[in-house]
Amino acid sequence: MTVADNANAIVIRDVVKSFRKSTIRREYTTFKSELVRWIRGQRQAGEVRLIEALRGINLTIPRGRTVGILGRNGSGKSTLLKLITGIYSPTTGSIEVNGRISALLDLGAGFHPDFSGRENILINGIILGMTRAEVFARMDEIIAFSELGDFIDEPVRTYSSGMYMRLAFSVATYVDPDILIIDEILAVGDQHFAKKSLAKMTEFKERGKTIVLVTHDLGTVERWCDMAAWIDGGRIRRVGTPAEVADEYRQAIEIAEASAVTFIPPALALGDTGRLPDVPSVTGSGEAQPTTAPVTLLGVRLIDQAGAELRHLSPGQSAEVLIDYAACEGTGDAEFEVSLEHADGKLLYATSTRLDAVSLPERLPPQGRVRFILERLELLGGDYVLGVQVRTAGGEAPGPKTQCHFTVVSEHGEKGVFRPAHRWVVENSLPARALSSVS
Structure with missing residues (x-):
C-alpha cells in the first residue's frame, strides 16, 4: 500500500485476493497416535487449493466523494474494505491510499473486552495515529457523542451491541480521518443514534472527507452517496451514479428471483456461477438495447x-x-x-x-x-x-x-440546485407608510 498526494483518495489496480483452503480428512485420534504420526513424519492426506474472493478489482475513488458499495453477501465487499484498510494484503495488484483512514468494520474490532470504554478510547485513538494528548483533549467529546454515561468506565464486555457501535463510531469519527470506511455497522444502532450518526457523516461530507460505505440499503445509497460500485461474484460489475447502479442491481435481483437462481459465493463457485444474471444494458450515449417489449x-x-x-x-x-x-x-x-x-x-x-x-x-x-x-x-x-x-x-x-x-456550467456562486428568475431593487429611503409604522 502506497501513499501519494493527488486528487484521488483511493486507487485500486488489478487487485486479486486469494485465500488458501485446505480439506483434510478428519478422524478421531489420540495424543499417542498423533505423536507417533509426527515422529514418523506422516501427515494427514488432504487437499489445499486457492479460492479467489476478489478477481481483478479496478476502482478509483476521488477525494471528497461518498461511495456506496453494493452486492450480495459473499460477493467480496467486506474483503475489499479490509484490503483498503490494510487488514489484508492483496495477492496481486496494488492499492494506493492518500490520507488517514478510520474504519468501522467488525463490531467491536480493536476493543479489549476487559478494559473500560475510556481505556479503549485511548488505545484505539493511539492505534489510529493520535497522540495521547490529542486523545485526552477529545475524550470528553467522544464520551458525550457516544452517550454511554457511567458505562464508559465499565468493561466493554458488559456492553450491548448497540453500545459497542456507539463507542466504535464515536472513536472512528473523532480522530478526524481523511477517509472513513463503514461496513454496514450502523444497522445495529437505534433510530436516535442512526440520525445522529447520519448527521455526523453529513458533516464529514461537507468538510470534503471521503466516505466508503458498504450497505444493503439501496435507498441510502441513492439519497446519500455521490457514486456507487456494484461487486458481483468477486468482480466490479458496475460503477456509476447511485441511481443507475441501484436500478440495475434491483433488476438483476428480480431476474434471479424470477428464475430461481441460487447464489454461490465466489469462493465456492466454479467460473462465473456466482454472478447474477445480466440485465438489458443502456449505453452511455443513451441508446437502449432492442427488446421484444411492446x-x-x-x-x-x-x-x-x-x-x-x-x-x-x-x-x-x-x-x-x-x-x-x-x-x-x-x-x-x-x-x-x-x-x-x-x-x-x-x-x-x-x-x-x-x-x-x-x-x-x-x-x-x-x-x-x-x-x-x-x-x-x-x-x-x-x-x-x-x-x-x-x-x-x-x-x-x-x-x-x-x-x-x-x-x-455556471459562473454564478449561488448554492442549491435551481436558479429561479429574479431581480433586486435597492431603494435609498423607506416609503412614508413604513416610516409611520416605525414611529
Whole structure:
C-alpha cells in the first residue's frame, strides 16, 4: 500500500485476493497416535487449493466523494474494505491510499473486552495515529457523542451491541480521518443514534472527507452517496451514479428471483456461477438495447436549437429531449415519462405525457419520436441525469430507464440546485407608510 498526494483518495489496480483452503480428512485420534504420526513424519492426506474472493478489482475513488458499495453477501465487499484498510494484503495488484483512514468494520474490532470504554478510547485513538494528548483533549467529546454515561468506565464486555457501535463510531469519527470506511455497522444502532450518526457523516461530507460505505440499503445509497460500485461474484460489475447502479442491481435481483437462481459465493463457485444474471444494458450515449417489449426506446438525446447534442449547458439555456422509439403493431395506451435527477440520485422533477395531458396516437406507429422541450433549464452548476421510461397498458415498464448525462456550467456562486428568475431593487429611503409604522 502506497501513499501519494493527488486528487484521488483511493486507487485500486488489478487487485486479486486469494485465500488458501485446505480439506483434510478428519478422524478421531489420540495424543499417542498423533505423536507417533509426527515422529514418523506422516501427515494427514488432504487437499489445499486457492479460492479467489476478489478477481481483478479496478476502482478509483476521488477525494471528497461518498461511495456506496453494493452486492450480495459473499460477493467480496467486506474483503475489499479490509484490503483498503490494510487488514489484508492483496495477492496481486496494488492499492494506493492518500490520507488517514478510520474504519468501522467488525463490531467491536480493536476493543479489549476487559478494559473500560475510556481505556479503549485511548488505545484505539493511539492505534489510529493520535497522540495521547490529542486523545485526552477529545475524550470528553467522544464520551458525550457516544452517550454511554457511567458505562464508559465499565468493561466493554458488559456492553450491548448497540453500545459497542456507539463507542466504535464515536472513536472512528473523532480522530478526524481523511477517509472513513463503514461496513454496514450502523444497522445495529437505534433510530436516535442512526440520525445522529447520519448527521455526523453529513458533516464529514461537507468538510470534503471521503466516505466508503458498504450497505444493503439501496435507498441510502441513492439519497446519500455521490457514486456507487456494484461487486458481483468477486468482480466490479458496475460503477456509476447511485441511481443507475441501484436500478440495475434491483433488476438483476428480480431476474434471479424470477428464475430461481441460487447464489454461490465466489469462493465456492466454479467460473462465473456466482454472478447474477445480466440485465438489458443502456449505453452511455443513451441508446437502449432492442427488446421484444411492446415499446422500445431506441435512443434519448439532449440537443440545442441547432440540433447539436448537448453535454455541457449554461443556466437558463433552452434544450430539447429527443425520444426515439419503436412499437409493436397495435400497441396503444402508452405513457412516456421524463425525470430529472442530480448526479447523487436525488429526484428533482418528473412528469409524463399522461400527467401533462399530451395526446398520443391511439395506435403507435412502428417507429416514432417524442420531443420534450425545455424552454429554460434553470439549474445551477453540477452533474445531472435525464431519464426516460415508457409505460404501456397496466402501468408496466417493459424495459429499464434510458438515461443521458449532462453538466451545467455556471459562473454564478449561488448554492442549491435551481436558479429561479429574479431581480433586486435597492431603494435609498423607506416609503412614508413604513416610516409611520416605525414611529
